[in-house]
Amino acid sequence: MKLSNISVIKDLLGRHGFTFSKALGQNFLINPTVCPRMAEEGGAAPGVGVIEIGAGIGVLTAELAQRAEKVLCIEIDSRLLPILDETLGEYNNIKIINEDVLKVDLPALIAQEFPGMEVVVCANLPYYITSPILMDLLEQRLPIRSITVMVQKEAAQRICAPLGSREVGAVTVAVRYFSEPKVLFQVSRGSFLPAPDVDSTVIRLDVHQEPPVSVPDETLFFQVVRGAFSQRRKTVSNSLSSALSLPKAAVNQILEAAGVPLTARPEQLSMEEFAALSTAVGNWKKAANRE
Ligand code: SAM
Numbered sequence: 001m002k003l004s005n006i007s008v009i010k011d012l013l014g015r016h017g018f019t020f021s022k023a024l025g026q027n028f029l030i031n032p033t034v035c036p037r038m039a040e041e042g043g044a045a046p047g048v049g050v051i052e053i054g055a056g057i058g059v060l061t062a063e064l065a066q067r068a069e070k071v072l073c074i075e076i077d078s079r080l081l082p083i084l085d086e087t088l089g090e091y092n093n094i095k096i097i098n099e100d101v102l103k104v105d106l107p108a109l110i111a112q113e114f115p116g117m118e119v120v121v122c123a124n125l126p127y128y129i130t131s132p133i134l135m136d137l138l139e140q141r142l143p144i145r146s147i148t149v150m151v152q153k154e155a156a157q158r159i160c161a162p163l164g165s166r167e168v169g170a171v172t173v174a175v176r177y178f179s180e181p182k183v184l185f186q187v188s189r190g191s192f193l194p195a196p197d198v199d200s201t202v203i204r205l206d207v208h209q210e211p212p213v214s215v216p217d218e219t220l221f222f223q224v225v226r227g228a229f230s231q232r233r234k235t236v237s238n239s240l241s242s243a244l245s246l247p248k249a250a251v252n253q254i255l256e257a258a259g260v261p262l263t264a265r266p267e268q269l270s271m272e273e274f275a276a277l278s279t280a281v282g283n284w285k286k287a288a289n290r291e
Contacts, residue, residue: 001087003059004032009193012057016083020194024077025126028056031191034150035063038202041184042122042148044068049114051144053101053123053133055080058087060124065091072113074101101133106142119143124150127196131171134159138178138207147205148184156183156201168267170229173274174222177212179205213275221278228266228274236264236277244281250288254280 002008009030013019020026029035038060044050044067052073055061057080064071065088073096075084081098088094095113097104110119121144125133130151137147151159160181161167175181187200215221227243228236241251255262258276260269269277 002032003057003062003087004030004035006030006193009057012083012087016079018079018083021077023128025054025128026056026077027192027194027196029059029124029191030193031187034187034191034202035060037185038122038124038148038150039063039067041202041204043120043146044122047117049110049117049119051106051110051119051121051123053121054126055084055096056124058084060122061088061094062091064122065094069093069117070114071095072097072109074099074104076100102129102136106137106140110142110144118145120145121147121149123148127152127155127198130155134205135171135174138175138205141178144207146207147179148202149205150187150200150202153186153199153201156203159205160203163270164268166267170226173225173271175205176271177221179207181205213271215275215278217278217282220282221275224278224281225274228269228277234265235262236260236266236269237262239266240277240281246281246284250284254284257283 009028044064046069048068050064050068050071052061052064052071055073055075061071061073071094073094075096075098078098081096084096121137134147157167158169158172159175160183161172163172163176182204184202184204187202189195189199223244227240230243231239237251237255240246241248252262254277257280258273260273260277
């Protein structure tokens with residue numbers, strides 16, 4: 001079945017009485033070149049297990065199944081299950097789970113479904129939860145090699161921005177702590193049914209074996225990163241003071257100890273400077289508790 005052909009899709013959806021849910025980010029791919037390219041560049045290959053988030057009618061799932069050892073697909077919308085039965089019935093290496101990806105036990109699923117296999121994630125993400133999904137996949141330190149995802153163009157620019165550039169945000173630093181992000185290719189809004197109001201970009205995050213910096217307290221590191229970006233146009237010093245409820249004098253001492261200029265803005269900091277800042281905050285807190 002040609003799952004990227006508009007008349008095939010309309011006939012299929014019509015027969016099943018399916019209507020798109022905007023709330024679930026349902027924009028299905030109709031550009032036939034995108035899914036094969038995503039599957040290839042996402043590393044779907046013999047011996048590899050693939051996790052897909054959001055199957056839709058299975059257009060990417062089928063391309064993944066043709067290349068990979070096994071595909072585990074997590075789809076929240078139960079109305080799509082009978083459709084997927086019809087579109088993917090010919091494949092015996094696909095398992096579909098009707099769950100919310102943010103609620104499933106991914107470490108357990110990976111151990112159960114992909115024993116001894118290299119695992120990658122490949123998905124056209126529902127855009128309303130792009131950052132929560134990416135952070136959830138990364139923070140759990142899943143045994144995965146890479147995450148290849150289609151996201152909104154602006155989200156891709158932010159995620160893949162080089163540190164030191166204007167587009168950097170808290171998500172840029174967090175993603176780079178866990179992985180090396182790379183832009184793969186652009187996808188226009190006309191490649192979807194229904195067409196969204198935004199263009200898209202496919203990116204790949206190659207997951208680090210070890211983070212690029214070592215920090216004594218990861219939770220504090222991410223608090224500092226989020227705090228530093230909490231007021232976009234302000235200096236790190238001002239933002240950290242209000243986000244971490246620390247007196248201004250203490251924050252200045254912390255910045256000095258970390259070797260960060262008092263006038264620095266968060267988008268100017270390197271990964272090493274964020275690490276030094278979080279170490280200095282931890283040291284300051286320890287010293288303050290001892291007083
Ligand atoms: N892969 C298909 C394609 O490329 O045409 C569909 C992509 S569509 C942008 C996003 C899909 O994610 C939809 O099928 C939607 O139902 C599903 N979805 C939305 N929220 C989800 C969640 N929390 N967990 C799992 N799937 C979700």
